Amino acid sequence: MYLVGIAVLVVGLLVSVAIHEFGHMVPAKLFGVKVPEYAIGFGPKLWSTRIGETEYSIRAIPLGGFVRLASMVFPGAPGRKTTRRNGKLTLAEETRLASAEELGPEEQDRAFWRIKPWQKIVVMFSGPFTNLLLSAACISVALMGIGTVEATNTVGSVAECVTSASECQDSDPRTPAKEAGLGEGDTIVSYGGIETPTWQALLDAIAESGTGPVQVVIERDGVRETLVLDPTSMERPVFDEATGAQKIDRDGNPVVERRPYIGISAGYELVRQGPGAVADSLGTLASGTAGIVARLPAEVWRAARSLVTGESRDGGVVSVVGVADLAGDIASVDNSRYVARARIGDLLGLLGSLNMALFLFNLIPLLPLDGGHILGALIEWIRKGRARMRGAPDPGPFDTAKFSGVSYAVAMAFIAMTVLLVVVDFVNPAF
Numbered sequence: 001m002y003l004v005g006i007a008v009l010v011v012g013l014l015v016s017v018a019i020h021e022f023g024h025m026v027p028a029k030l031f032g033v034k035v036p037e038y039a040i041g042f043g044p045k046l047w048s049t050r051i052g053e054t055e056y057s058i059r060a061i062p063l064g065g066f067v068r069l070a071s072m073v074f075p076g077a078p079g080r081k082t083t084r085r086n087g088k089l090t091l092a093e094e095t096r097l098a099s100a101e102e103l104g105p106e107e108q109d110r111a112f113w114r115i116k117p118w119q120k121i122v123v124m125f126s127g128p129f130t131n132l133l134l135s136a137a138c139i140s141v142a143l144m145g146i147g148t149v150e151a152t153n154t155v156g157s158v159a160e161c162v163t164s165a166s167e168c169q170d171s172d173p174r175t176p177a178k179e180a181g182l183g184e185g186d187t188i189v190s191y192g193g194i195e196t197p198t199w200q201a202l203l204d205a206i207a208e209s210g211t212g213p214v215q216v217v218i219e220r221d222g223v224r225e226t227l228v229l230d231p232t233s234m235e236r237p238v239f240d241e242a243t244g245a246q247k248i249d250r251d252g253n254p255v256v257e258r259r260p261y262i263g264i265s266a267g268y269e270l271v272r273q274g275p276g277a278v279a280d281s282l283g284t285l286a287s288g289t290a291g292i293v294a295r296l297p298a299e300v301w302r303a304a305r306s307l308v309t310g311e312s313r314d315g316g317v318v319s320v321v322g323v324a325d326l327a328g329d330i331a332s333v334d335n336s337r338y339v340a341r342a343r344i345g346d347l348l349g350l351l352g353s354l355n356m357a358l359f360l361f362n363l364i365p366l367l368p369l370d371g372g373h374i375l376g377a378l379i380e381w382i383r384k385g386r387a388r389m390r391g392a393p394d395p396g397p398f399d400t401a402k403f404s405g406v407s408y409a410v411a412m413a414f415i416a417m418t419v420l421l422v423v424v425d426f427v428n429p430a431f
Contacts, residue, residue, distance in 0.1 A: 005331025005347065006324045010062060012351040013320070014040060016134055016358060017065040023130035024123055024370075025054075025067045031119045034070035034110040036102055041065055063320065069123070071111035072373075073099035074397040091408070092401040099401075113397050117381035124373040131359040138352030139281050143273040146345035151199035151266035154187045159263035162232055173232075175263025180216070180227045182264060187219040199266045206231065206260050234261035270342060282356075289356050292317055293364065300417050303424045313430040319421035322430050323354060367400060367407040376400050 018040050025035050034053060039045075041059035048057035059065075073096050076082075082093045089097070103111055112120070161172035188196050192209035196202040209231070216227045235256040238247045247255035292299055299317040306313050330346045363371040380398035387395050400407075 002328035002332040005327040005329070008331070008347050009324050009327035009350070009354075012347075013354065014062055014065075016131060016351070016355050019130045019134060020127045020358065020362075021065050021067040023126040023128075024069070027119070027123045027126050028067075028069050028112070031115050031123065032110055033112045033115060033123070034103060034107060035067060036070055037066075037068040039066055039068075068102070069112045070102040070107070071099045071113060073401045074113045074399045075100060076399060076401065077396065091404045092399075095401045095404040117377045117384065120377035120380075121374055124370045124377065128359045128362040128370055131355040131362070135285070135352045135355035135359060136278070136282060138348045138355065139285070140278050142345040142348040142352065143278050143281060144275070145272070146341055146348070147270035147272040148277075148345070149268050149342055150271045152187075152269050152271075153189075153196050153199055153202050154267035154269070155182055155184055156265045156267035157184055158182055159265075162234065162261070162263065176229045176231050176261070177263040180229045182216075182218065182227065182229075182262075183220070185220070185267070189217040189219055189224065191216050206262060209260065211260050229262055231260040231262050233258050236261065268337060270339075270345070285353060285356050286360070289353070289360050293357075293360050300420065303430075304420055306428045307424055310428065313424075313428060316430060317421065318430050319418060319425050321422050322425040323350065325425065325429055326350060366410050367403050368411055372403075372407070372410075373400070 021038060021040070025038055028035055036053065037055045037057065039057045039059055041062045042064060043059050043061040045057045045059055048055055050056070075096055076093070080093075081090060084090055108114075112123075115123075155177075158177045159175045160178060161168035162175055163169070163172045188202055190196055191202055191205040192214040194201070194205040194208065196205050211231045211233050213228055213230045216229050218225055218227060236259050238255040238257055239245065240247055249255050296317065302316060303313060303318075305311070327347060327350055330343055330350065362369050363374070365371040365375040367373065367376070376398040383395045383398070387393065
């Protein structure tokens with residue numbers, strides 16, 4: 001089952017990449033740009049076909065994909081520097097020449113660099129935007145279609161005895177729930193006259209009713225019965241309401257308090273959520289992912305440092321290996337209460353998180369990422385607008401070829417980061 005989880009992630013990633021690149025291709029074609037190739041994966045071609053002017057292919061390395069838009073780079077202004085001191089072409093000029101070769105003499109008007117700035121923004125933003133839509137779709141199905149695991153007023157288990165030890169002794173008294181005949185699967189309708197439609201309502205009713213005898217209405221096999229419990233009191237841990245973590249005192253000891261105790265634990269079930277929960281989840285996911293992207297250099301450094309120190313990696317940035325490991329764990333963890341429906345929901349949530357990361361990461365305003373091209377188009381749009389207002393000549397397209405060196409440096413940095421994180425995820429996994 002571990003491999004099944006990884007397979008689900010790989011397929012989900014390929015679908016996400018395919019739709020991302022499709023998001024670039026569709027508006028580009030609508031705006032008249034020639035699209036020579038649409039590929040899923042990198043490396044040697046496993047399959048390809050040509051439809052019209054576009055070759056569609058699947059490649060051997062399923063770690064991404066690309067759509068090739070013809071002549072993305074402005075050919076350059078007259079009088080530009082084309083060679084270095086040694087007589088070789090500049091990197092910018094090499095980039096221009098490679099870009100120009102994608103169009104024949106009669107197709108020059110179909111170059112990407114010729115379309116309007118707002119059209120460039122639409123083309124480049126549409127790719128990441130599809131990832132945002134996929135993230136919303138995955139989270140919506142996971143929360144509204146499948147639901148989240150919640151504690152309910154149905155009894156999950158009944159403790160045998162009142163003890164702080166891991167096992168009961170013959171001398172230990174039986175729990176009030178055991179004495180009264182409560183059993184697994186019983187639904188507690190009311191406790192001490194207080195209706196208990198939720199687990200939290202039941203906990204509140206137990207605390208409010210104290211330790212005297214109390215009437216409990218249960219539903220068992222569709223029939224309601226009334227039982228009488230005689231709660232005892234027991235020291236129980238105190239948890240922080242905001243974080244859910246157990247409170248610790250100044251000396252480092254767990255904080256406990258004496259509370260009424262009957263000896264049951266909650267049953268759990270998948271509860272479908274509404275649109276509000278989806279919106280909250282997407283907002284939390286977006287802000288958390290944006291925080292990691294904004295701290296990316298620090299997060300990568302922290303991950304690299306853990307290779308040497310062995311410190312625990314509680315979350316943070318991970319590679320596709322780390323995400324795949326988590327997907328495998330979701331599919332294979334041995335827990336009879338972790339039903340298939342819940343696993344599917346968690347895998348969808350994981351794919352939703354991955355698509356949110358792809359959306360925000362691709363909007364980083366650095367070439368060769370989509371955000372870098374969007375920034376260039378915005379600069380071009382502003383420059384053209386200012387020129388029109390002043391009655392000045394059109395300044396022409398933004399020359400991204402001048403930043404070819406930066407683009408290559410950023411690409412190499414991302415490759416190095418990916419390799420590093422893969423190594424860290426093998427040596428010191430985050431999950």
